Amino acid sequence: MSSAANTLALLGHFTTARPEIGLTQLCRIAGRDKATTYRHLQTLEAAGFVEQNPITKQYRLGPALLQLAQIRESTVPRKSGAEPALAALADATGETCHVSVLSGTTLFALAACEAPRHSIRAIIDIRTFPLHATASGLCALAFGPTALRDAACTDLHPFTAQTVRTPAELDALIQTARDTGFARSDGSFEAEIHSMSAPIFDQTGGFAGAVSVASVASRVTPSLEHAICQHLTIASRDITHNWGGAIPQHVDAAWAKTLAPALEPAP
Amino acid sequence: MSSAANTLALLGHFTTARPEIGLTQLCRIAGRDKATTYRHLQTLEAAGFVEQNPITKQYRLGPALLQLAQIRESTVPRKSGAEPALAALADATGETCHVSVLSGTTLFALAACEAPRHSIRAIIDIRTFPLHATASGLCALAFGPTALRDAACTDLHPFTAQTVRTPAELDALIQTARDTGFARSDGSFEAEIHSMSAPIFDQTGGFAGAVSVASVASRVTPSLEHAICQHLTIASRDITHNWGGAIPQHVDAAWAKTLAPALEPAP
DNA sequence: AACAACGGTTCATTATTTGAACCAATCAGG
DNA sequence: CCTGATTGGTTCAAATAATGAACCGTTGTT
Incomplete structure (x- = not known):
């Protein structure tokens, strides 16, 4: 599986039922290495696809998704x-x-x-x-x-x-x-x-x-x-x-x- | 720049003004190789982040974004x-x-x-x-x-x-x-x-x-x-x-x- | 029919990703 | 105040996956 696909797959673990996920927790859910998951999250964060709750350090979906969804919907x-x-x-x-x-x-x-x-x-x-x-x-x-x-x-x-x-x-x-x-x-x-x-x-x-x-x-x-x-x-x-x-x-x-x-x- | 970041960056080229982009066209815009861009688009398509207009073969933003945006907004x-x-x-x-x-x-x-x-x-x-x-x-x-x-x-x-x-x-x-x-x-x-x-x-x-x-x-x-x-x-x-x-x-x-x-x- | 432009594919080369081990900080319990 | 467990984050050699020039086959135009 390509690196980019794995990175994107991380987004799929966020749901309305579990909207914020910590690093270690996400590793367990995704069944992947911590260093790798961390780097993937960094990449996603840089692109605005996730962001960190500044208080809990947990990750959640980011604002760039709203942007793109709006374009998709207008398309x-x-x-x-x-x-x-x-x-x-x-x-x-x-x-x-x-x-x-x-x-x-x-x-x-x-x-x-x-x-x-x-x-x-x-x-x-x-x-x-x-x-x-x-x-x-x-x-x-x-x-x-x-x-x-x-x-x-x-x-x-x-x-x-x-x-x-x-x-x-x-x-x-x-x-x-x-x-x-x-x-x-x-x-x-x-x-x-x-x-x-x-x-x-x-x-x-x-x-x-x-x-x-x-x-x-x-x-x-x-x-x-x-x-x-x-x-x-x-x-x-x-x-x-x-x-x-x-x-x-x-x-x-x-x-x-x-x-x-x-x-x-x-x- | 990491492969995943480049893949995600492709999404940024879609706007309401230019919502559908062909492969060659996207290569020019992104300034990247055609084979690489193609593979990146395949990855994005597999994840539902882009899809192809079945008639024109052009790519546009995909339905997965709507999903994720909804979760983000509920979060x-x-x-x-x-x-x-x-x-x-x-x-x-x-x-x-x-x-x-x-x-x-x-x-x-x-x-x-x-x-x-x-x-x-x-x-x-x-x-x-x-x-x-x-x-x-x-x-x-x-x-x-x-x-x-x-x-x-x-x-x-x-x-x-x-x-x-x-x-x-x-x-x-x-x-x-x-x-x-x-x-x-x-x-x-x-x-x-x-x-x-x-x-x-x-x-x-x-x-x-x-x-x-x-x-x-x-x-x-x-x-x-x-x-x-x-x-x-x-x-x-x-x-x-x-x-x-x-x-x-x-x-x-x-x-x-x-x-x-x-x-x-x-x- | 020749041509150009497009989406898609191949394969040897190369650079990036990977993950075990390692830090530092925080927190709970004794 | 110490101890151990858990967390987010970092390092570096080994290994894997990404890369892009050149290559098809198709389509639509002249």
């Missing part, structure tokens, strides 16, 4: 184009929702929205979504570039007992997502978390990201799942529109097929 | 604590305003706000403020850690004919800023841009950043400058309060002394 205003739809989705479903974007072979969290309706709800505090273990990831595999499948298979990390173990199992999930227009994960990334996801497309006509609803598994019923899927299509259409894309016909057809039968429940 | 909510005051300042003065934060020995742009009152106005599209040539920078030198002065003197880059050339000249400007409570630059960074700046303090009691007003030089009169200074104190007090700090007595006294005489204009 590709995806976040602002997703937030209203996400809020509406959270409101309609009463569950925690989030949007992710695909960049290369990695799916990045872009925005999240928690509905305060339930006192127990899912929280989303991760930066990237594993392709094989999350609904968003399966969405990317089902509707994104086919090269993603091989990338995903290089590391089928078993997060829980439910996580798929073999490429063949993964292919089955991908096929189901393609057929229904939605991806689903039930405890495959985090136990007790059920998640449904729909793809988002951008101006190139390709898969751009996914919008997802994460629920506490015990609360999910078939009718709730059906309602979530309906709201997911609304959110996906909205965000896709804002990103300058269009829903491909085959996805539209899959959604119609998946959602239609419920209109005529069996006697 | 140290300075931007959101500065924006309302900045908007009020822009509205009151009718000029372009901005806030910068000190991290290490570098002053980073945090937020900017343009007042649409004038069709010709200053724009702020830089990421870091040179300490010796901008009002914000002089503010940092006058009210920040004394170590900054030596850091500033290592590169007294002559941006314009008005830029200070010697440490002695710089010391004089710093002293004036300390005495008046405001820093001023008149064409020392960009010709025809006049700028006034006031310091902001945080919970450690130290200098944390600066709030500034940039105007087209030809429009500035003594009375406008006086009004700007008054509004600057309001903004500085407001932001300092939001950041958990307090205005040191000597700064308060300097402001009072600078602004008082105008209440009793000479006959």
Whole structure:
């Protein structure tokens, strides 16, 4: 792994849950040498990517990130184009929702929205979504570039007992997502978390990201799942529109097929 | 310069004015080898710090920055604590305003706000403020850690004919800023841009950043400058309060002394 | 068809990164 | 007041990873 990549990887250890990290602590988390980590932090600090809390000497993310994020957002205003739809989705479903974007072979969290309706709800505090273990990831595999499948298979990390173990199992999930227009994960990334996801497309006509609803598994019923899927299509259409894309016909057809039968429940 | 630092430095070439850059173009801008730049971009892309426009193959800032910026802002909510005051300042003065934060020995742009009152106005599209040539920078030198002065003197880059050339000249400007409570630059960074700046303090009691007003030089009169200074104190007090700090007595006294005489204009 | 400009790749040379061991400062407990 | 444990920070020989001139293949222009 290149030195620069290791340096950048340090930034990934800062989260809202753990926003300030000391040198020794970061070494343990990152599993790297202290001298190396120190130099990397110096480099990041010089660039404004981290700074030291002057009191505790702990490191935290720096102000340069705000600058760059602003430029990114003015270049590709995806976040602002997703937030209203996400809020509406959270409101309609009463569950925690989030949007992710695909960049290369990695799916990045872009925005999240928690509905305060339930006192127990899912929280989303991760930066990237594993392709094989999350609904968003399966969405990317089902509707994104086919090269993603091989990338995903290089590391089928078993997060829980439910996580798929073999490429063949993964292919089955991908096929189901393609057929229904939605991806689903039930405890495959985090136990007790059920998640449904729909793809988002951008101006190139390709898969751009996914919008997802994460629920506490015990609360999910078939009718709730059906309602979530309906709201997911609304959110996906909205965000896709804002990103300058269009829903491909085959996805539209899959959604119609998946959602239609419920209109005529069996006697 | 370390490899990682060079890699990070590439990010600095993306601005709102030039948000997408091709490989060859970036090599020219950065003055570096093509193979090296390419590898650096690969590293950045793998980390989500840049991505390629799938159509033009040009590179642009990536989605990971949004993530990290969000964590930074939730850790140290300075931007959101500065924006309302900045908007009020822009509205009151009718000029372009901005806030910068000190991290290490570098002053980073945090937020900017343009007042649409004038069709010709200053724009702020830089990421870091040179300490010796901008009002914000002089503010940092006058009210920040004394170590900054030596850091500033290592590169007294002559941006314009008005830029200070010697440490002695710089010391004089710093002293004036300390005495008046405001820093001023008149064409020392960009010709025809006049700028006034006031310091902001945080919970450690130290200098944390600066709030500034940039105007087209030809429009500035003594009375406008006086009004700007008054509004600057309001903004500085407001932001300092939001950041958990307090205005040191000597700064308060300097402001009072600078602004008082105008209440009793000479006959 | 010739040409230029671009993104991307190769490989021997070279300089940078690396990490075990080492300081100095701080803090808690006896 | 000492002692030991923990922290942030530093050194230097050994080893690894970065470098860039020259090289493809593609695209779009003349």
